[in-house]
Amino acid sequence: MSNGSLPLAGVVLLAWGAVYLVTQLITAPPLGTGTTVLIGAGLTTALIVGYPSALRGPRSKRSVQPASARVQQGRHGTTIAAVGRSMPLRSGLTAESAHRTAQLLQPLLSGAAVAITDREHVLAFAGPGADHHRSGDDVVAPTARALNRGKTVLVRRRGELRCPNGDCPLRTAVIVPLTDGNRTVGTLQVYRGDGALSPQGVVEGLAGILSLHLELAELNRRQRLAVDAKLDALRAQINPHFLFNTLNTIASKVHTDTEETRQLLVRLSDFFRYVVRQEGHFAEFGQEYFFVRTYVSLEQARYGDRVRVRYDIDPQVLTAHVPVLIIQPLVENAIKHGLAGKVEGGTVTLKARVDPLTRTTSIRVADDGAGIPADLLKRISDGERGEGDGQGLSNIAGRLASLYGERYRLDIQSTENGGTVVDLQIPLG
Amino acid sequence: MRDPVRADDGREPSLGSADEHDTPAEVDAAFRTLRRVAIGHVAVFTCVIIAVPLLTAALGWWSQGRLSGGMSPMFAMTAFGLYAFFFVICLAAATLSNAVEERMLGGPAREAHHDEEGTLPP
Numbered sequence: 001m002s003n004g005s006l007p008l009a010g011v012v013l014l015a016w017g018a019v020y021l022v023t024q025l026i027t028a029p030p031l032g033t034g035t036t037v038l039i040g041a042g043l044t045t046a047l048i049v050g051y052p053s054a055l056r057g058p059r060s061k062r063s064v065q066p067a068s069a070r071v072q073q074g075r076h077g078t079t080i081a082a083v084g085r086s087m088p089l090r091s092g093l094t095a096e097s098a099h100r101t102a103q104l105l106q107p108l109l110s111g112a113a114v115a116i117t118d119r120e121h122v123l124a125f126a127g128p129g130a131d132h133h134r135s136g137d138d139v140v141a142p143t144a145r146a147l148n149r150g151k152t153v154l155v156r157r158r159g160e161l162r163c164p165n166g167d168c169p170l171r172t173a174v175i176v177p178l179t180d181g182n183r184t185v186g187t188l189q190v191y192r193g194d195g196a197l198s199p200q201g202v203v204e205g206l207a208g209i210l211s212l213h214l215e216l217a218e219l220n221r222r223q224r225l226a227v228d229a230k231l232d233a234l235r236a237q238i239n240p241h242f243l244f245n246t247l248n249t250i251a252s253k254v255h256t257d258t259e260e261t262r263q264l265l266v267r268l269s270d271f272f273r274y275v276v277r278q279e280g281h282f283a284e285f286g287q288e289y290f291f292v293r294t295y296v297s298l299e300q301a302r303y304g305d306r307v308r309v310r311y312d313i314d315p316q317v318l319t320a321h322v323p324v325l326i327i328q329p330l331v332e333n334a335i336k337h338g339l340a341g342k343v344e345g346g347t348v349t350l351k352a353r354v355d356p357l358t359r360t361t362s363i364r365v366a367d368d369g370a371g372i373p374a375d376l377l378k379r380i381s382d383g384e385r386g387e388g389d390g391q392g393l394s395n396i397a398g399r400l401a402s403l404y405g406e407r408y409r410l411d412i413q414s415t416e417n418g419g420t421v422v423d424l425q426i427p428l429g
Numbered sequence: 430m431r432d433p434v435r436a437d438d439g440r441e442p443s444l445g446s447a448d449e450h451d452t453p454a455e456v457d458a459a460f461r462t463l464r465r466v467a468i469g470h471v472a473v474f475t476c477v478i479i480a481v482p483l484l485t486a487a488l489g490w491w492s493q494g495r496l497s498g499g500m501s502p503m504f505a506m507t508a509f510g511l512y513a514f515f516f517v518i519c520l521a522a523a524t525l526s527n528a529v530e531e532r533m534l535g536g537p538a539r540e541a542h543h544d545e546e547g548t549l550p551p
Contacts, residue, residue: 033488270536286532294536297452311458315466315525318532 005357008051015043051357089213092221093178093186095135098123105188105206112198113170113191116178116210119147123186128193132165143187146175150184152204154197161191169193174200176207180214227402230395231281231325242298249302264301270294278324281403282429285352285361286318288327292350295328299335306345307335316354320361321429323403329392330365330422338369338420346419359428366421372414380412400426451534459533463526470522477514481506 019040023031098116102124106114113127125133140162146153155173170191178186188207190198253261271294334348351364400408414420484491492503
Protein backbone atom coordinates (compact mmCIF):
# COMPACT_ATOMS: atom_id res chain seq x y z
CA MET A 1 0.00 0.00 0.00
CA SER A 2 2.94 2.31 -0.54
CA ASN A 3 0.95 4.12 -3.18
CA GLY A 4 -2.43 3.48 -1.68
CA SER A 5 -5.06 5.04 0.54
CA LEU A 6 -3.21 4.53 3.84
CA PRO A 7 -0.60 7.27 3.26
CA LEU A 8 -3.39 9.60 2.18
CA ALA A 9 -5.31 8.86 5.37
CA GLY A 10 -2.16 9.76 7.33
CA VAL A 11 -1.68 12.98 5.38
CA VAL A 12 -5.34 13.96 5.90
CA LEU A 13 -4.99 13.30 9.63
CA LEU A 14 -1.83 15.44 9.76
CA ALA A 15 -3.60 18.19 7.82
CA TRP A 16 -6.45 18.27 10.33
CA GLY A 17 -3.89 18.41 13.19
CA ALA A 18 -2.16 21.33 11.49
CA VAL A 19 -5.46 23.12 10.92
CA TYR A 20 -6.37 22.71 14.58
CA LEU A 21 -2.93 23.89 15.67
CA VAL A 22 -3.04 26.99 13.48
CA THR A 23 -6.67 28.01 13.96
CA GLN A 24 -7.13 27.16 17.63
CA LEU A 25 -3.75 27.38 19.35
CA ILE A 26 -1.53 29.73 17.35
CA THR A 27 -4.13 32.24 16.20
CA ALA A 28 -5.36 34.59 18.92
CA PRO A 29 -8.26 34.78 19.37
CA PRO A 30 -9.00 31.27 18.01
CA LEU A 31 -11.08 31.07 14.85
CA GLY A 32 -14.71 29.90 15.08
CA THR A 33 -15.57 26.21 14.79
CA GLY A 34 -17.37 26.69 11.49
CA THR A 35 -14.36 28.41 9.91
CA THR A 36 -12.01 25.72 11.22
CA VAL A 37 -14.19 22.92 9.87
CA LEU A 38 -14.49 24.73 6.53
CA ILE A 39 -10.71 25.12 6.21
CA GLY A 40 -10.19 21.48 7.20
CA ALA A 41 -12.82 20.24 4.76
CA GLY A 42 -11.36 22.33 1.92
CA LEU A 43 -7.87 21.03 2.60
CA THR A 44 -9.13 17.44 2.77
CA THR A 45 -10.96 17.81 -0.54
CA ALA A 46 -7.87 19.29 -2.19
CA LEU A 47 -5.71 16.43 -0.89
CA ILE A 48 -8.14 13.73 -2.01
CA VAL A 49 -8.57 15.26 -5.46
CA GLY A 50 -4.87 16.03 -5.93
CA TYR A 51 -3.47 12.77 -4.58
CA PRO A 52 -4.22 10.54 -7.61
CA SER A 53 -2.78 13.23 -9.91
CA ALA A 54 0.34 13.42 -7.78
CA LEU A 55 0.69 9.64 -7.96
CA ARG A 56 0.30 9.66 -11.74
CA GLY A 57 3.12 12.17 -12.01
CA PRO A 58 3.46 15.02 -14.49
CA ARG A 59 1.52 14.77 -17.72
CA SER A 60 3.52 13.58 -20.70
CA LYS A 61 4.66 16.15 -23.20
CA ARG A 62 2.67 14.48 -25.94
CA SER A 63 -0.58 15.79 -24.53
CA VAL A 64 0.65 19.36 -24.59
CA GLN A 65 -0.49 20.86 -27.86
CA PRO A 66 0.29 24.25 -29.33
CA ALA A 67 -2.48 26.82 -29.25
CA SER A 68 -2.85 26.68 -33.04
CA ALA A 69 -3.60 22.97 -32.90
CA ARG A 70 -6.08 23.37 -30.07
CA VAL A 71 -8.12 25.78 -32.13
CA GLN A 72 -8.91 23.02 -34.60
CA GLN A 73 -9.98 20.49 -32.04
CA GLY A 74 -13.44 18.98 -31.81
CA ARG A 75 -15.06 15.91 -33.21
CA HIS A 76 -17.15 17.84 -35.65
CA GLY A 77 -14.61 20.52 -36.41
CA THR A 78 -14.74 22.26 -39.75
CA THR A 79 -11.24 21.58 -41.04
CA ILE A 80 -9.73 18.65 -42.87
CA ALA A 81 -7.32 18.25 -39.95
CA ALA A 82 -10.33 17.83 -37.66
CA VAL A 83 -11.66 15.09 -39.96
CA GLY A 84 -8.29 13.40 -39.77
CA ARG A 85 -8.32 13.49 -35.98
CA SER A 86 -11.91 12.33 -35.56
CA MET A 87 -11.10 9.10 -37.45
CA PRO A 88 -14.63 8.19 -38.52
CA LEU A 89 -13.50 5.14 -40.50
CA ARG A 90 -11.40 3.77 -37.66
CA SER A 91 -13.94 0.99 -37.20
CA GLY A 92 -13.63 -0.10 -40.86
CA LEU A 93 -15.62 0.58 -44.02
CA THR A 94 -19.17 -0.04 -42.82
CA ALA A 95 -22.42 1.71 -43.73
CA GLU A 96 -22.55 3.43 -40.36
CA SER A 97 -18.97 4.70 -40.40
CA ALA A 98 -19.32 5.73 -44.06
CA HIS A 99 -22.49 7.68 -43.19
CA ARG A 100 -20.70 9.49 -40.36
CA THR A 101 -17.77 10.25 -42.65
CA ALA A 102 -19.96 11.60 -45.43
CA GLN A 103 -21.85 13.81 -42.95
CA LEU A 104 -18.52 15.07 -41.66
CA LEU A 105 -17.02 15.79 -45.11
CA GLN A 106 -20.01 17.30 -46.87
CA PRO A 107 -19.90 20.71 -45.08
CA LEU A 108 -16.19 21.02 -45.91
CA LEU A 109 -16.81 20.84 -49.63
CA SER A 110 -18.96 23.95 -50.08
CA GLY A 111 -22.30 22.47 -50.94
CA ALA A 112 -21.05 19.52 -52.98
CA ALA A 113 -22.47 16.07 -52.41
CA VAL A 114 -20.30 13.32 -50.95
CA ALA A 115 -20.71 9.60 -51.44
CA ILE A 116 -18.73 6.66 -50.10
CA THR A 117 -18.96 3.24 -51.68
CA ASP A 118 -17.47 -0.16 -51.16
CA ARG A 119 -16.68 -2.32 -54.19
CA GLU A 120 -20.33 -3.04 -54.94
CA HIS A 121 -22.72 -0.64 -53.26
CA VAL A 122 -23.12 2.96 -52.21
CA LEU A 123 -22.64 2.96 -48.43
CA ALA A 124 -23.49 6.60 -47.74
CA PHE A 125 -24.57 9.67 -49.63
CA ALA A 126 -24.84 13.19 -48.20
CA GLY A 127 -25.76 16.45 -49.87
CA PRO A 128 -27.89 17.55 -52.85
CA GLY A 129 -29.42 14.57 -54.68
CA ALA A 130 -29.68 12.48 -51.52
CA ASP A 131 -33.40 12.04 -52.21
CA HIS A 132 -32.71 9.61 -55.06
CA HIS A 133 -29.04 8.65 -54.53
CA ARG A 134 -29.50 6.25 -51.68
CA SER A 135 -27.20 4.00 -49.73
CA GLY A 136 -27.49 0.43 -50.94
CA ASP A 137 -27.64 1.40 -54.64
CA ASP A 138 -25.26 -0.39 -56.97
CA VAL A 139 -22.13 1.51 -57.96
CA VAL A 140 -22.25 3.16 -61.42
CA ALA A 141 -19.85 2.70 -64.30
CA PRO A 142 -17.36 5.51 -63.47
CA THR A 143 -17.06 4.12 -59.94
CA ALA A 144 -16.35 0.66 -61.29
CA ARG A 145 -13.65 2.22 -63.48
CA ALA A 146 -12.01 3.86 -60.48
CA LEU A 147 -12.20 0.60 -58.52
CA ASN A 148 -10.68 -1.44 -61.32
CA ARG A 149 -7.90 0.97 -62.23
CA GLY A 150 -7.19 2.13 -58.71
CA LYS A 151 -6.90 5.68 -60.03
CA THR A 152 -8.91 8.89 -59.78
CA VAL A 153 -11.74 9.23 -62.30
CA LEU A 154 -13.03 12.68 -63.27
CA VAL A 155 -16.60 12.88 -64.56
CA ARG A 156 -17.13 16.17 -66.38
CA ARG A 157 -20.48 15.55 -68.06
CA ARG A 158 -23.82 14.88 -66.46
CA GLY A 159 -24.58 12.03 -68.86
CA GLU A 160 -21.57 10.04 -67.63
CA LEU A 161 -23.01 9.95 -64.13
CA ARG A 162 -25.78 7.68 -65.47
CA CYS A 163 -28.30 9.11 -63.04
CA PRO A 164 -31.82 7.98 -64.08
CA ASN A 165 -33.40 10.98 -62.39
CA GLY A 166 -33.79 13.83 -64.85
CA ASP A 167 -33.97 16.45 -62.07
CA CYS A 168 -30.70 15.37 -60.49
CA PRO A 169 -28.76 18.54 -59.58
CA LEU A 170 -25.37 16.81 -59.82
CA ARG A 171 -23.28 17.45 -62.92
CA THR A 172 -19.65 16.57 -62.26
CA ALA A 173 -17.85 14.18 -59.97
CA VAL A 174 -14.38 13.36 -58.71
CA ILE A 175 -14.14 9.67 -57.81
CA VAL A 176 -11.08 8.63 -55.84
CA PRO A 177 -10.36 5.05 -54.80
CA LEU A 178 -10.04 4.21 -51.10
CA THR A 179 -7.30 1.71 -50.42
CA ASP A 180 -6.45 -0.57 -47.56
CA GLY A 181 -2.79 -1.27 -48.12
CA ASN A 182 -2.58 -2.41 -51.75
CA ARG A 183 -6.25 -3.34 -52.05
CA THR A 184 -8.86 -0.95 -53.41
CA VAL A 185 -11.81 -1.39 -51.08
CA GLY A 186 -14.12 1.46 -52.11
CA THR A 187 -14.34 5.00 -53.39
CA LEU A 188 -14.82 8.52 -52.14
CA GLN A 189 -16.97 10.54 -54.56
CA VAL A 190 -17.41 14.28 -54.50
CA TYR A 191 -20.15 15.68 -56.76
CA ARG A 192 -20.87 19.25 -57.78
CA GLY A 193 -23.89 20.82 -59.41
CA ASP A 194 -22.35 24.01 -60.83
CA GLY A 195 -20.48 22.31 -63.67
CA ALA A 196 -17.02 22.77 -62.14
CA LEU A 197 -15.00 19.90 -60.72
CA SER A 198 -14.11 19.76 -57.05
CA PRO A 199 -10.38 20.35 -56.52
CA GLN A 200 -8.84 16.96 -57.32
CA GLY A 201 -5.95 17.45 -54.89
CA VAL A 202 -8.27 18.12 -51.96
CA VAL A 203 -10.44 15.08 -52.70
CA GLU A 204 -7.37 12.87 -53.13
CA GLY A 205 -5.99 14.23 -49.87
CA LEU A 206 -9.22 13.36 -48.07
CA ALA A 207 -9.25 9.92 -49.65
CA GLY A 208 -5.66 9.48 -48.48
CA ILE A 209 -6.65 10.29 -44.90
CA LEU A 210 -9.61 7.91 -45.07
CA SER A 211 -7.43 5.18 -46.56
CA LEU A 212 -5.05 5.66 -43.66
CA HIS A 213 -7.98 5.21 -41.27
CA LEU A 214 -8.95 2.02 -43.06
CA GLU A 215 -5.41 0.71 -42.70
CA LEU A 216 -5.51 1.55 -39.01
CA ALA A 217 -8.86 -0.25 -38.74
CA GLU A 218 -7.29 -3.30 -40.33
CA LEU A 219 -4.33 -3.07 -37.97
CA ASN A 220 -6.75 -2.84 -35.03
CA ARG A 221 -8.59 -5.89 -36.26
CA ARG A 222 -5.34 -7.82 -36.59
CA GLN A 223 -4.30 -6.72 -33.13
CA ARG A 224 -7.60 -7.98 -31.69
CA LEU A 225 -7.09 -11.26 -33.53
CA ALA A 226 -3.59 -11.50 -32.10
CA VAL A 227 -4.93 -11.02 -28.56
CA ASP A 228 -7.59 -13.67 -29.20
CA ALA A 229 -4.92 -15.99 -30.56
CA LYS A 230 -2.74 -15.44 -27.50
CA LEU A 231 -5.65 -16.30 -25.23
CA ASP A 232 -6.41 -19.40 -27.28
CA ALA A 233 -2.73 -20.35 -27.13
CA LEU A 234 -2.82 -20.05 -23.36
CA ARG A 235 -5.96 -22.18 -23.21
CA ALA A 236 -4.34 -24.77 -25.45
CA GLN A 237 -1.17 -24.62 -23.40
CA ILE A 238 -2.76 -26.47 -20.48
CA ASN A 239 0.03 -28.90 -20.18
CA PRO A 240 -0.88 -32.46 -21.18
CA HIS A 241 1.55 -33.52 -18.45
CA PHE A 242 -0.65 -31.76 -15.93
CA LEU A 243 -3.66 -33.85 -17.02
CA PHE A 244 -1.55 -36.99 -17.15
CA ASN A 245 -0.11 -36.40 -13.67
CA THR A 246 -3.46 -35.48 -12.15
CA LEU A 247 -5.14 -38.56 -13.59
CA ASN A 248 -2.29 -40.69 -12.25
CA THR A 249 -2.72 -39.09 -8.83
CA ILE A 250 -6.44 -39.75 -8.94
CA ALA A 251 -5.86 -43.34 -10.06
CA SER A 252 -3.49 -43.91 -7.17
CA LYS A 253 -6.13 -42.79 -4.68
CA VAL A 254 -9.09 -44.71 -6.08
CA HIS A 255 -8.64 -47.72 -3.80
CA THR A 256 -7.49 -45.89 -0.70
CA ASP A 257 -9.61 -42.76 -0.56
CA THR A 258 -12.73 -42.78 -2.68
CA GLU A 259 -14.02 -39.50 -1.26
CA GLU A 260 -10.85 -37.62 -2.14
CA THR A 261 -10.86 -39.26 -5.55
CA ARG A 262 -14.39 -37.99 -6.15
CA GLN A 263 -13.45 -34.50 -5.04
CA LEU A 264 -10.39 -34.47 -7.28
CA LEU A 265 -12.46 -35.55 -10.25
CA VAL A 266 -14.96 -32.78 -9.54
CA ARG A 267 -12.12 -30.28 -9.31
CA LEU A 268 -10.55 -31.53 -12.51
CA SER A 269 -13.89 -31.15 -14.26
CA ASP A 270 -14.26 -27.64 -12.78
CA PHE A 271 -10.78 -26.78 -14.05
CA PHE A 272 -11.42 -27.79 -17.63
CA ARG A 273 -14.92 -26.37 -17.64
CA TYR A 274 -13.51 -22.97 -16.71
CA VAL A 275 -10.85 -23.11 -19.41
CA VAL A 276 -13.28 -24.20 -22.09
CA ARG A 277 -16.25 -22.03 -21.21
CA GLN A 278 -14.54 -18.76 -20.40
CA GLU A 279 -15.51 -16.21 -23.02
CA GLY A 280 -14.15 -12.73 -23.57
CA HIS A 281 -10.94 -11.31 -22.23
CA PHE A 282 -12.06 -10.32 -18.75
CA ALA A 283 -13.58 -12.12 -15.80
CA GLU A 284 -14.44 -11.26 -12.25
CA PHE A 285 -11.50 -11.82 -9.94
CA GLY A 286 -13.71 -14.16 -7.88
CA GLN A 287 -13.96 -16.51 -10.89
CA GLU A 288 -10.23 -16.38 -11.56
CA TYR A 289 -9.66 -17.05 -7.87
CA PHE A 290 -11.88 -20.11 -8.10
CA PHE A 291 -9.84 -21.30 -11.08
CA VAL A 292 -6.59 -20.81 -9.18
CA ARG A 293 -7.98 -22.65 -6.14
CA THR A 294 -9.04 -25.53 -8.36
CA TYR A 295 -5.61 -25.72 -9.96
CA VAL A 296 -3.77 -25.51 -6.64
CA SER A 297 -5.87 -28.20 -5.01
CA LEU A 298 -5.10 -30.55 -7.92
CA GLU A 299 -1.38 -29.82 -7.60
CA GLN A 300 -1.59 -30.27 -3.84
CA ALA A 301 -3.11 -33.70 -4.36
CA ARG A 302 -0.01 -34.56 -6.34
CA TYR A 303 2.70 -32.87 -4.30
CA GLY A 304 1.07 -33.23 -0.88
CA ASP A 305 2.50 -31.04 1.87
CA ARG A 306 5.37 -29.91 -0.33
CA VAL A 307 3.09 -27.32 -1.90
CA ARG A 308 1.50 -24.99 0.59
CA VAL A 309 -0.57 -22.01 -0.39
CA ARG A 310 -1.68 -18.83 1.31
CA TYR A 311 -4.34 -16.58 -0.15
CA ASP A 312 -4.53 -12.99 1.02
CA ILE A 313 -7.48 -11.43 -0.73
CA ASP A 314 -8.94 -7.97 -0.28
CA PRO A 315 -12.76 -8.05 -0.11
CA GLN A 316 -13.09 -5.33 -2.76
CA VAL A 317 -10.91 -7.16 -5.28
CA LEU A 318 -13.35 -10.06 -5.59
CA THR A 319 -15.67 -8.10 -7.88
CA ALA A 320 -12.91 -6.36 -9.87
CA HIS A 321 -12.50 -7.45 -13.47
CA VAL A 322 -9.16 -8.92 -14.45
CA PRO A 323 -7.92 -10.47 -17.70
CA VAL A 324 -8.79 -14.16 -17.87
CA LEU A 325 -6.12 -16.80 -17.36
CA ILE A 326 -3.61 -14.32 -16.01
CA ILE A 327 -3.25 -15.41 -12.39
CA GLN A 328 -3.27 -19.18 -12.80
CA PRO A 329 -0.20 -19.25 -15.10
CA LEU A 330 1.68 -17.16 -12.53
CA VAL A 331 0.73 -19.61 -9.76
CA GLU A 332 1.59 -22.50 -12.08
CA ASN A 333 5.04 -21.00 -12.69
CA ALA A 334 5.55 -20.58 -8.93
CA ILE A 335 4.71 -24.24 -8.31
CA LYS A 336 6.41 -25.74 -11.37
CA HIS A 337 9.59 -23.69 -11.45
CA GLY A 338 9.76 -22.52 -7.83
CA LEU A 339 8.61 -25.31 -5.57
CA ALA A 340 8.60 -28.53 -7.58
CA GLY A 341 12.37 -28.65 -7.74
CA LYS A 342 12.81 -28.02 -4.03
CA VAL A 343 12.83 -31.15 -1.88
CA GLU A 344 11.22 -29.58 1.16
CA GLY A 345 8.69 -27.68 -0.96
CA GLY A 346 7.48 -24.26 0.03
CA THR A 347 4.63 -21.79 0.12
CA VAL A 348 2.98 -19.90 -2.71
CA THR A 349 1.32 -16.67 -1.65
CA LEU A 350 -1.36 -15.03 -3.73
CA LYS A 351 -2.09 -11.52 -2.57
CA ALA A 352 -4.68 -9.31 -4.25
CA ARG A 353 -5.53 -5.74 -3.39
CA VAL A 354 -7.57 -2.92 -4.81
CA ASP A 355 -6.74 0.74 -4.41
CA PRO A 356 -9.94 2.64 -5.20
CA LEU A 357 -8.11 5.96 -5.05
CA THR A 358 -5.61 5.17 -7.79
CA ARG A 359 -8.11 2.77 -9.44
CA THR A 360 -5.55 -0.01 -9.48
CA THR A 361 -5.78 -3.75 -8.90
CA SER A 362 -2.57 -5.24 -7.54
CA ILE A 363 -1.89 -8.95 -7.70
CA ARG A 364 1.21 -10.51 -6.21
CA VAL A 365 2.25 -14.13 -6.61
CA ALA A 366 5.23 -14.98 -4.42
CA ASP A 367 6.99 -18.21 -3.61
CA ASP A 368 9.91 -19.18 -1.41
CA GLY A 369 11.17 -21.74 -3.87
CA ALA A 370 14.26 -22.18 -5.98
CA GLY A 371 14.20 -18.71 -7.51
CA ILE A 372 15.32 -17.75 -11.00
CA PRO A 373 19.01 -17.56 -11.92
CA ALA A 374 20.11 -13.99 -12.71
CA ASP A 375 20.86 -14.65 -16.39
CA LEU A 376 17.49 -16.31 -16.98
CA LEU A 377 15.72 -13.51 -15.11
CA LYS A 378 17.43 -10.99 -17.37
CA ARG A 379 16.34 -12.92 -20.45
CA ILE A 380 12.76 -13.05 -19.15
CA SER A 381 12.81 -9.34 -18.34
CA ASP A 382 14.09 -8.57 -21.83
CA GLY A 383 11.25 -10.61 -23.30
CA GLU A 384 13.57 -13.23 -24.79
CA ARG A 385 12.54 -16.83 -24.93
CA GLY A 386 14.85 -19.76 -24.78
CA GLU A 387 14.15 -23.43 -25.38
CA GLY A 388 11.90 -24.88 -22.72
CA ASP A 389 11.06 -21.52 -21.22
CA GLY A 390 7.44 -21.98 -22.15
CA GLN A 391 5.33 -19.07 -23.20
CA GLY A 392 3.47 -18.30 -19.99
CA LEU A 393 5.12 -15.02 -18.98
CA SER A 394 5.70 -13.68 -22.48
CA ASN A 395 2.12 -14.55 -23.37
CA ILE A 396 0.81 -12.78 -20.27
CA ALA A 397 2.94 -9.70 -20.94
CA GLY A 398 1.80 -9.63 -24.57
CA ARG A 399 -1.86 -9.91 -23.64
CA LEU A 400 -1.57 -7.25 -20.95
CA ALA A 401 0.12 -4.91 -23.43
CA SER A 402 -2.65 -5.51 -25.95
CA LEU A 403 -5.40 -4.96 -23.37
CA TYR A 404 -3.94 -2.06 -21.42
CA GLY A 405 -1.22 -0.51 -23.58
CA GLU A 406 1.23 1.06 -21.14
CA ARG A 407 -1.22 1.20 -18.25
CA TYR A 408 -0.02 -1.96 -16.52
CA ARG A 409 3.06 -3.07 -14.62
CA LEU A 410 4.50 -6.56 -14.43
CA ASP A 411 7.54 -6.81 -12.16
CA ILE A 412 9.53 -9.94 -11.45
CA GLN A 413 11.97 -10.07 -8.59
CA SER A 414 13.88 -13.20 -7.83
CA THR A 415 16.94 -14.40 -5.97
CA GLU A 416 18.41 -17.82 -6.47
CA ASN A 417 17.20 -20.09 -3.65
CA GLY A 418 15.35 -17.12 -2.16
CA GLY A 419 12.13 -17.31 -4.11
CA THR A 420 10.36 -15.24 -6.73
CA VAL A 421 7.88 -12.41 -6.47
CA VAL A 422 5.73 -11.44 -9.45
CA ASP A 423 3.89 -8.16 -9.04
CA LEU A 424 1.12 -7.22 -11.40
CA GLN A 425 -0.68 -3.90 -11.38
CA ILE A 426 -3.58 -3.31 -13.75
CA PRO A 427 -6.25 -0.64 -13.96
CA LEU A 428 -9.30 -1.37 -11.85
CA GLY A 429 -12.10 -2.57 -14.12
CA MET B 430 -17.41 -36.06 8.07
CA ARG B 431 -20.20 -36.88 5.66
CA ASP B 432 -20.93 -40.31 4.41
CA PRO B 433 -19.42 -40.15 0.95
CA VAL B 434 -22.08 -42.39 -0.55
CA ARG B 435 -25.29 -41.30 1.14
CA ALA B 436 -26.31 -37.87 2.31
CA ASP B 437 -27.89 -37.39 5.76
CA ASP B 438 -31.40 -37.78 4.39
CA GLY B 439 -30.51 -40.92 2.50
CA ARG B 440 -30.52 -39.30 -0.95
CA GLU B 441 -27.59 -39.56 -3.33
CA PRO B 442 -25.35 -36.59 -2.56
CA SER B 443 -25.15 -33.90 -5.20
CA LEU B 444 -21.84 -34.10 -6.97
CA GLY B 445 -19.45 -31.62 -5.46
CA SER B 446 -21.53 -29.70 -2.95
CA ALA B 447 -19.66 -26.67 -1.71
CA ASP B 448 -19.21 -27.66 1.93
CA GLU B 449 -17.12 -30.72 1.15
CA HIS B 450 -15.02 -29.10 -1.53
CA ASP B 451 -13.07 -26.34 0.16
CA THR B 452 -9.54 -26.94 1.28
CA PRO B 453 -8.22 -25.66 4.63
CA ALA B 454 -6.18 -22.99 2.81
CA GLU B 455 -9.32 -21.70 1.09
CA VAL B 456 -11.31 -21.60 4.32
CA ASP B 457 -8.38 -19.88 5.99
CA ALA B 458 -8.28 -17.27 3.21
CA ALA B 459 -12.03 -16.67 3.48
CA PHE B 460 -11.67 -16.29 7.24
CA ARG B 461 -8.90 -13.72 6.85
CA THR B 462 -10.86 -11.73 4.31
CA LEU B 463 -13.96 -11.81 6.51
CA ARG B 464 -11.83 -10.68 9.43
CA ARG B 465 -10.65 -7.78 7.32
CA VAL B 466 -14.28 -6.89 6.55
CA ALA B 467 -15.17 -7.07 10.24
CA ILE B 468 -12.20 -4.97 11.33
CA GLY B 469 -13.00 -2.32 8.73
CA HIS B 470 -16.59 -2.04 9.87
CA VAL B 471 -15.63 -2.04 13.54
CA ALA B 472 -13.20 0.80 12.81
CA VAL B 473 -15.95 2.87 11.17
CA PHE B 474 -18.34 2.01 14.02
CA THR B 475 -15.78 3.07 16.62
CA CYS B 476 -14.98 6.32 14.84
CA VAL B 477 -18.65 7.31 14.72
CA ILE B 478 -19.25 6.37 18.36
CA ILE B 479 -16.17 8.33 19.49
CA ALA B 480 -17.18 11.29 17.31
CA VAL B 481 -20.31 11.93 19.43
CA PRO B 482 -18.53 12.92 22.69
CA LEU B 483 -15.72 14.58 20.74
CA LEU B 484 -18.21 16.82 18.95
CA THR B 485 -19.79 17.65 22.31
CA ALA B 486 -16.43 18.86 23.56
CA ALA B 487 -15.37 20.66 20.38
CA LEU B 488 -18.55 22.13 18.96
CA GLY B 489 -20.92 24.20 21.12
CA TRP B 490 -23.65 24.03 18.50
CA TRP B 491 -23.66 20.22 18.79
CA SER B 492 -25.21 20.29 22.27
CA GLN B 493 -26.71 23.77 22.42
CA GLY B 494 -28.20 24.18 18.94
CA ARG B 495 -31.86 23.42 18.41
CA LEU B 496 -33.36 21.38 15.58
CA SER B 497 -37.06 20.79 14.98
CA GLY B 498 -38.98 19.91 18.17
CA GLY B 499 -36.39 21.67 20.30
CA MET B 500 -33.96 18.75 20.07
CA SER B 501 -30.26 19.43 20.13
CA PRO B 502 -28.23 17.75 17.32
CA MET B 503 -26.58 15.51 19.93
CA PHE B 504 -29.98 14.41 21.27
CA ALA B 505 -31.24 13.69 17.76
CA MET B 506 -28.08 11.74 17.01
CA THR B 507 -28.23 9.61 20.15
CA ALA B 508 -32.00 9.13 20.00
CA PHE B 509 -32.34 8.28 16.30
CA GLY B 510 -29.17 8.75 14.28
CA LEU B 511 -27.07 6.17 16.05
CA TYR B 512 -29.75 3.47 15.69
CA ALA B 513 -30.07 4.20 12.00
CA PHE B 514 -26.28 4.07 11.72
CA PHE B 515 -26.14 0.75 13.61
CA PHE B 516 -28.71 -0.70 11.24
CA VAL B 517 -26.90 0.51 8.14
CA ILE B 518 -23.47 -0.65 9.24
CA CYS B 519 -24.78 -4.05 10.32
CA LEU B 520 -26.54 -4.47 6.99
CA ALA B 521 -23.42 -3.43 5.08
CA ALA B 522 -21.19 -5.79 7.06
CA ALA B 523 -23.58 -8.71 6.68
CA THR B 524 -24.09 -8.13 2.96
CA LEU B 525 -20.39 -7.79 2.24
CA SER B 526 -19.53 -10.82 4.39
CA ASN B 527 -22.09 -12.96 2.57
CA ALA B 528 -20.80 -11.78 -0.80
CA VAL B 529 -17.21 -12.54 0.22
CA GLU B 530 -18.12 -16.00 1.48
CA GLU B 531 -20.06 -16.75 -1.65
CA ARG B 532 -17.14 -15.82 -3.88
CA MET B 533 -14.33 -17.31 -1.84
CA LEU B 534 -15.83 -20.65 -0.89
CA GLY B 535 -17.50 -23.24 -3.06
CA GLY B 536 -17.62 -22.64 -6.77
CA PRO B 537 -19.73 -20.89 -9.35
CA ALA B 538 -21.04 -24.00 -11.07
CA ARG B 539 -21.04 -26.58 -8.34
CA GLU B 540 -24.74 -27.38 -8.51
CA ALA B 541 -24.82 -28.05 -12.22
CA HIS B 542 -22.19 -30.57 -13.09
CA HIS B 543 -23.92 -31.71 -16.23
CA ASP B 544 -22.29 -30.34 -19.29
CA GLU B 545 -24.60 -29.32 -22.11
CA GLU B 546 -22.73 -31.57 -24.46
CA GLY B 547 -22.56 -34.56 -22.20
CA THR B 548 -24.33 -36.35 -19.39
CA LEU B 549 -23.30 -37.42 -15.97
CA PRO B 550 -22.13 -41.02 -15.94
CA PRO B 551 -24.37 -43.43 -14.00
